[in-house]
Amino acid sequence: MNKEVVDFLLSRSSPPIQELHEPGPDDAQLETLIRIASRVPDHGRLAPWRFIVYRGEARVRVGQMLADLAEKREGPLPEGRRNQELTRFSRAPLVVGVVFTPKENPKIPQWEMFLSGGAAAMNLLHGATALGYGANWITNWYSDVEEGRAILGLSPDERAVGFVHIGTFAGEAFERPRPDAASLFSDYAGPWREQDA
Numbered sequence: 001m002n003k004e005v006v007d008f009l010l011s012r013s014s015p016p017i018q019e020l021h022e023p024g025p026d027d028a029q030l031e032t033l034i035r036i037a038s039r040v041p042d043h044g045r046l047a048p049w050r051f052i053v054y055r056g057e058a059r060v061r062v063g064q065m066l067a068d069l070a071e072k073r074e075g076p077l078p079e080g081r082r083n084q085e086l087t088r089f090s091r092a093p094l095v096v097g098v099v100f101t102p103k104e105n106p107k108i109p110q111w112e113m114f115l116s117g118g119a120a121a122m123n124l125l126h127g128a129t130a131l132g133y134g135a136n137w138i139t140n141w142y143s144d145v146e147e148g149r150a151i152l153g154l155s156p157d158e159r160a161v162g163f164v165h166i167g168t169f170a171g172e173a174f175e176r177p178r179p180d181a182a183s184l185f186s187d188y189a190g191p192w193r194e195q196d197a
């Protein structure tokens with residue numbers, strides 16, 4: 001047994017995004033993260049996902065466009081809310097968008113492809129944490145809005161699995177209540193047919 005890995009899996013958690021600071025992963029670490037993220041179960045080897053990296057000035061530009069879109073949809077925003085939109089992508093030094101890119105396949109349903117994207121995002125969280133960073137996976141309102149997805153670089157047929165914010169976290173390990181594992185599983189109990197019992 002690899003106790004270190006088991007303890008790692010039992011203790012990983014996401015710090016708040018506003019507490020993810022510089023430095024973020026460097027180029028070599030980013031490549032490692034993408035290798036980890038793409039090493040996931042993928043029925044039919046379709047690679048139905050891709051990754052968009054938001055870093056440097058691009059993060060600020062995204063915020064400006066999201067603030068403008070929010071204003072177009074909702075009318076003039078109070079200053080606090082506008083600032084929230086402006087800084088959506090510039091809190092952490094690095095944001096990796098995990099994008100579901102559906103592939104046409106006669107045998108493999110698209111929901112399986114989407115799940116593979118979820119596995120990629122989860123691997124990104126594990127990978128970033130293993131490299132010593134904090135990471136937090138969110139979607140937020142712009143993922144559910146076509147114009148929002150376009151701002152973020154997605155095409156109309158693509159969906160956001162999520163945006164993983166990554167940076168240095170210097171605080172105490174952030175813990176939230178977890179469900180009691182014993183209450184989450186049960187032995188299979190049917191359905192039996194009477195004659196099989």
Ligand SMILES: Cc1cc2nc3c(=O)[nH]c(=O)nc-3n(C[C@H](O)[C@H](O)[C@H](O)COP(=O)(O)O)c2cc1C
Binds near residue numbers: 012136137138140162
């Ligand atoms: C697909 C997905 C989307 C999420 N979107 C948001 C979001 O938009 N805003 C938010 O505050 N948290 C969101 N979360 C939750 C954060 O990831 C949250 O901080 C997380 O549940 C912390 O769990 P952990 O400590 O086990 O990593 C989302 C989680 C998932 C899986």
